[in-house]
Amino acid sequence: MHQISHVSTQATRSFREDINGLRALAVICVVLFHYKFAAFDGGFIGVDIFFVISGFLMTQIVISRINESRFSVWEFYKARTMRIVPALLFLCFVLLFLGFFLVDPIRLERMSKEVIESNLFISNIVLWREVGYFDSRAEEKWLLHTWSLGVEWQFYILFPVCILALTKLVRSKSWLLAVMLVVLALSFLLCLLFQNKYQQATFYLLPTRAWEFLFGGCVAVMGCNRGSRLAGYWGTFVGLVAILVSMVIVNRLTLWPSLPTLLPVLGTCAVIWANDDRASWAANPVMRLIGLWSYSIYIWHWPFFVGWSYLELPLSFALPAFGVFFAGGAVLVTLAQRVLAERADILFHQRGLRFASIVVAWIAITGLAANMLFLRGVESRYPLGPERVEALRQSTEDWGFPRSCFGLKPDGETKACGIGLSNPGRPIVFLGDSHASLWYNRFATDKVDDMAPPIKFLVAAGCPPLVGMLRAEQPSRCQGFLETALHEVEKSHARRLILSAFWTTYLRFGGTDMPCFVAGAKCRSAADPDEFRQQVDHVIDSTADRLLSIRKNGTDIVIVLPVPSHDLNIPIVLAMREFYGFDTRDLVGISRAAFDERALLSRGVLKDLARRVGATILDPADYLCDLQSCATADKDGIPTYIDSNHIRASIIKKPKFDFLDRLVAP
Structure with a gap:
């Protein structure tokens, strides 16, 4: 296996405070955007920050191991699996478990479908195919946010194979960087060409998102700042300003990804390149803790918001409630890890056994979701009977126009x-x-x-x-x-x-x-x-x-x-309220x-x-x-509306x- 000469492999193993700070900043932006804070209308740029970080770290890992003649594509996939999949599987299990007791059959059926798509890392492709005015609202999709995990996983599958193939052809950093820049440019050009006619495909699919990962990868190939405090300070300052400015000027009206996406992407690259070993902006306990827990915060925040909306609770209390929920969960997980750590080390002392346990859990949880999907959300749980559920479900599907x-x-x-x-x-x-x-x-x-x-x-x-x-x-x-x-x-x-x-x-x-x-x-x-x-x-x-x-x-x-028209999705909310025995009188008619x-x-x-x-x-x-x-329902109480x-x-x-x-x- 050829080495890529002169490619920096510094800091591939050491903890970088600045990158952890970027993770914290990214997840804060995304959470506040999803929880509808007006000042964070551009908070979706957090996903782009994550993409750049992933591109940088994955490139460092792959190239450093190639240079050390110990790279294995299989081992790379296993490492990514053990890093990403356990937390996702735990989330999916909790959703299905609680959903069985707390969610009506129509929404549980949809949840089960989303769990399968998320576990297969194809949520982005499904959303691209399904997206439209008639698709259920974002607040009704329990795992909407896993589209970004789908894009990342697809990048993880292709990237190491491509880099490994390149090392057979090129041996210098310059050639590797040139090839990566060409692919980056093609992906960005594709993004710009498709952004108007194929906006959903441009947003959700890897070919028009790959350039963001590759920007991070190019920083890894070029190497970061090596100890110049002045360069570290100014690189960090310029990068953070670019990220913050983009968050202010970008909003949901901005075509995305597009030319303005360069601002947060290049800003993230600048912070990573600056390699500020002090990173005082990120070293405070709050930012450090949020950064360390950023992945867990990301995957849990959206299902919590959907559940909160599902129960028609006041949205103004959603973020504080999530904070309490997540903090309590983090404490319990930390305590459990300390208690079980020694036993887990004994039980899973072999890496292969740990990986096998993840595979078994994946099969079990995906199978559970498939079973719930097959049973149509376990209709027998519905207090008014399966026939009533089917009538409400048909209401949501009674469209007709091609x-x-x-x-x-x-x-x-x-x-x-x-x-x-x-x-x-x-x-x-x-x-x-x-x-x-x-x-x-x-x-x-x-x-x-x-x-x-x-x-x-x-x-x-x-x-x-x-x-x-x-x-x-x-x-x-x-x-x-x-x-x-x-x-x-x-x-x-x-x-x-x-x-x-x-x-x-x-x-x-x-x-x-x-x-x-x-x-x-x-x-x-x-x-x-x-x-x-x-x-x-x-x-x-x-x-x-x-x-x-x-x-x-x-x-x-x-x-x-x-x-x-009504303010609520009539058949969907009616199913939830009947499941809980709540008042439904305001759903069977619209006040004139x-x-x-x-x-x-x-x-x-x-x-x-x-x-x-x-x-x-x-x-x-x-x-x-x-x-x-x-009237919004017939004499038998069956909705006459598909939605609101x-x-x-x-x-x-x-x-x-x-x-x-x-x-x-x-």
Whole structure:
């Protein structure tokens, strides 16, 4: 095995206070971000810090052992397994054990699936495939955060093999560094090329994340500062400033990973390179302790938050409660380690036996999760019986519209779907977000009437059909869709254009999914209600101009006002409350007064838009609500909603929704 000459292997075994401090800083950022502290809206950069640290340490370990002629890929995998897997398995076991007693079957079934995905280290791939407006909210995913462990593990699998192969071809640090920089550049270029069209893939997958690990790896190959206190001080100072600045200027509107990701990545590299042996900023007891426990804090903080949200406890107390919970757990683990350490050393004195025990535990816990998944969350535990659970589960899955029909194709064309699209005549077009796709279920039949007009659906999940407005959390996902769709409406000389969307979430300041407003190449959120209303007025002006140009083709325009919506995911929360015997009365109906207040601005804005362009208004609330409430369940108490705001496909086919038929009438 060839050595890589002149590659520094310093500090591969010694404890580095500065790297431990970076771990502490990273996990603090992530936890405060997940626990919704406004000042840490950019706290997700903590994951990028972890990636750089991993790249640095893994490169040091691999190259140092290659130089010492004692590197084994198998031993590397075993070491990573023993470092990462035991804590993850313990977490998964605790979740499944407590879940059996404390979590309803629907959520336990989902938890079991997530445990299997996490134990296989494929959470990132599954999230990439599943992610979308219809996927369960982040607060409902117990192991959402393990996507980063998936990326790291995939890096661990490939990286040592690639380095080992390179050592057969190159013997100098310069050549190794050159090859790593080329791969780094290709990964970063791929990230920049895919960040708009394939944002979810760019976020979750290794090929567009590898460059972050490789930056850390390049620092390891080049070698760190060797004792210059001035260089150590300034390197640390510049690096920490870069990390802190990035945390301030980055937020959930920032496309990520992207060019701005260089700031925390290079900042982390600078701190690592500085190799400050004093690292006073990280050497205090609190930072040292948080750094040492950073992995455990990371893997436990999110399931605790999900459990807290699941029980509908006040979010303002979630962080203090987690602090008490984790501190108590850490004390118990420390005491247990001291008591059992000697016996464990006797029992597992051989490294191979320790590894075998981990493998057995992995098989057992993954098998337990698979069994719970097979039993559909152990439905027999549900107090109202398995049939009730199945009815609630079907409510969450009763969609109907093809999921392959959302947004744009890679070539920029719409993924248009519909009924009778090959029929002659001018089409009737439904345009909007997922709410527009709801009405597909009213008109979709097994036998298409050849004489009926074609009905086309142009929809992009989570994208408001208003000119100059995008979804704040993922603006790039909506970019280009509306203009492409409107151009298609014009080109087809549509007979009727029907606009429908989750208006109350876009046209209400302070909502859960506030939009951003296009300003040149950027999309900015409003800072206060007054600015929000000004921006909305500008958007309505732009939308009115665009619709008036479409009307010149003889296209009728219909605007569907907001569908009654709840604040809670109705079937999911109903399952939890029934499991515990809690009050469910507020879930079987939406207060008409509360809904009218929530929809006040959106209704006024949309009616004004309709007046300006000569559009017809259709208000679902007139048919779905009485003076007191809007029903969200049928006479048997089965939810009529998929979640908080999407009506079930099977419900829309019922006579109660006959009012929709006028939308496709001549």
